Amino acid sequence: MSNTRPLSPHLGIYRWRINMLQSTLHRLTGLFLCVGTLLLAWGLIAAASGGTPWNAFTAFCGSWIGLVLLFLWSWSLLFHLCNGIQHLLRDMGRNFGPPTRDRAHNPGYWSTGWLVIGASVVLALLVWVILFMHVAGGAA
Amino acid sequence: MSAYPGHEDLRTPLKVARGNGAAGTGVHHWWLQRVTAVALIPLSIWCLFFLGGLVHADYPVVLAAIAQPVHAVLLIVLSACLFWHGALGLQVIIEDYVHTRWLEVTLQMALRFGAVLGALACFMAVLSVWLTGAGAY
Numbered sequence: 001m002s003n004t005r006p007l008s009p010h011l012g013i014y015r016w017r018i019n020m021l022q023s024t025l026h027r028l029t030g031l032f033l034c035v036g037t038l039l040l041a042w043g044l045i046a047a048a049s050g051g052t053p054w055n056a057f058t059a060f061c062g063s064w065i066g067l068v069l070l071f072l073w074s075w076s077l078l079f080h081l082c083n084g085i086q087h088l089l090r091d092m093g094r095n096f097g098p099p100t101r102d103r104a105h106n107p108g109y110w111s112t113g114w115l116v117i118g119a120s121v122v123l124a125l126l127v128w129v130i131l132f133m134h135v136a137g138g139a140a
Numbered sequence: 141m142s143a144y145p146g147h148e149d150l151r152t153p154l155k156v157a158r159g160n161g162a163a164g165t166g167v168h169h170w171w172l173q174r175v176t177a178v179a180l181i182p183l184s185i186w187c188l189f190f191l192g193g194l195v196h197a198d199y200p201v202v203l204a205a206i207a208q209p210v211h212a213v214l215l216i217v218l219s220a221c222l223f224w225h226g227a228l229g230l231q232v233i234i235e236d237y238v239h240t241r242w243l244e245v246t247l248q249m250a251l252r253f254g255a256v257l258g259a260l261a262c263f264m265a266v267l268s269v270w271l272t273g274a275g276a277y
């Protein structure tokens with residue numbers, strides 16, 4: 001039973017706004033974080049299973065693909081966190097509604113959007129800088 | 141929203157209340173998503189510090205860290221909220237993009253099974269490390 005009705009209006013008819021990027025990133029990072037949750041589950045189960053499974057888990061985390069994924073997961077978590085907090089504030093009615101999305105009416109709407117994205121990137125880099133310093137300090 | 145729901149938008153209050161909207165469950169999904177989101181704000185920040193502190197740690201150290209009662213409880217609550225919040229989000233993604241009915245229903249059911257299975261596996265893993273005495277390794 002295929003549905004041949006057209007879907008929602010075509011993306012091209014909408015004027016570009018920052019919340020489109022935030023919304024898209026929120027969903028993509030959420031999807032990606034679901035996979036990250038499976039990594040956490042793997043880690044906990046490996047820790048409970050014994051030294052050999054644990055070593056396999058840490059070997060994956062320490063590999064290049066593992067480190068790249070961990071970095072992406074940390075940024076995804078921090079973006080989802082920052083954007084989620086903004087989302088909760090808007091759920092309470094703050095900075096929410098059609099007039100607030102109008103650039104002429106409320107230019108701050110765009111800057112707070114970029115602020116959320118920028119803060120998540122800065123925080124992710126900060127986490128990894130602290131992590132590297134922590135590891136280097138521990139090894140010395 | 142009017143003080144008298146239904147009077148401004150031509151729908152009677154009964155029409156608004158009956159069936160609780162298109163989903164049939166009112167704001168249930170929306171509210172649970174917010175509750176788990178609020179819980180995950182402190183939990184995920186704690187998780188970053190907890191995991192960051194365990195980088196390059198030896199296996200017995202990791203076990204001892206998980207077995208600390210406060211950590212064990214927080215890890216269980218974190219797992220519950222992560223799988224719950226994740227399942228609520230994936231449910232919407234499936235609703236939005238999967239338009240073949242049998243596939244949608246199958247995925248929605250598999251999602252629930254997977255989320256419960258994953259959360260329970262995390263609970264059992266933390267509990268077994270906690271209760272079997274990590275110091276004994």
